Amino acid sequence: MHSYARQIKALFSAHADPKQAGPMKRYMRDQFEYLGLKGPVMGGLLRQHIDQHGLPDLPDLDPILRDLWALPQREYQYAATGILSRCENRLPAGFMRTLEYLLVTKSWWDTVDTIATGTVGVHFKRYPQVKARYLARWRKSRKFWLRRACILFQLNYKADTDFPLMQDIIRENLGSEEFFINKAIGWALRQYTRVDPQAVRRFVAETPLQPLSAREALKWLERRGT
Numbered sequence: 001m002h003s004y005a006r007q008i009k010a011l012f013s014a015h016a017d018p019k020q021a022g023p024m025k026r027y028m029r030d031q032f033e034y035l036g037l038k039g040p041v042m043g044g045l046l047r048q049h050i051d052q053h054g055l056p057d058l059p060d061l062d063p064i065l066r067d068l069w070a071l072p073q074r075e076y077q078y079a080a081t082g083i084l085s086r087c088e089n090r091l092p093a094g095f096m097r098t099l100e101y102l103l104v105t106k107s108w109w110d111t112v113d114t115i116a117t118g119t120v121g122v123h124f125k126r127y128p129q130v131k132a133r134y135l136a137r138w139r140k141s142r143k144f145w146l147r148r149a150c151i152l153f154q155l156n157y158k159a160d161t162d163f164p165l166m167q168d169i170i171r172e173n174l175g176s177e178e179f180f181i182n183k184a185i186g187w188a189l190r191q192y193t194r195v196d197p198q199a200v201r202r203f204v205a206e207t208p209l210q211p212l213s214a215r216e217a218l219k220w221l222e223r224r225g226t
Helices: 003-014 018-027 039-053 058-070 074-090 093-104 109-126 128-138 144-152 163-172 179-192 197-206 211-224
Strands: none
Touching: 003 039, 003 058, 003 074, 039 074, 058 074, 058 093, 074 093, 074 109, 093 109, 093 128, 093 144, 109 128, 109 144, 128 144, 144 163, 144 179, 163 179, 179 197, 179 211, 197 211
């Protein structure tokens, strides 16, 4: 294990709270083990570590992330995404191989959404050719978490969102019975109502979305009565 990851492991394990670990595991449908570090505590420990040791050098980032990903407790994956987000504006184009590994390994909405809406979104803006190559493959993937990433990577783009692209990707997933796909469709559309609510209304009206997707897409508009 890389020394940087080993130091995080020692720090986090020293502050484990078994009383919190059980409820946290149940909340995540028993998908992962937990140390029992709630968000503010874990975030504070990670900041403490970074203040003391700095961020990893880029050549060390991949092995550190993979070491943290290999540990059984979910807080280590959260630490990995926290480190990744702090490095996302200086990643080389080829780091997509690591990002894909993180998306398809120990996949659940918590890590997939953090990486897709954050680092992948930034990376695709920085490297359009990488975006074109990976989107072409991910959109057709049998791994629905990669397709969810395709739906969500523009979530923070605001007015820079390529809405025709989003619509095309959503249409490719019509008829899916996968909850996490249909939820993502609604989420992406709902976010775009901040930019062009009428365009979203038209798309929902003209497209045979699953009820969950349509309901989530229009949630904010219905609340505002617009």
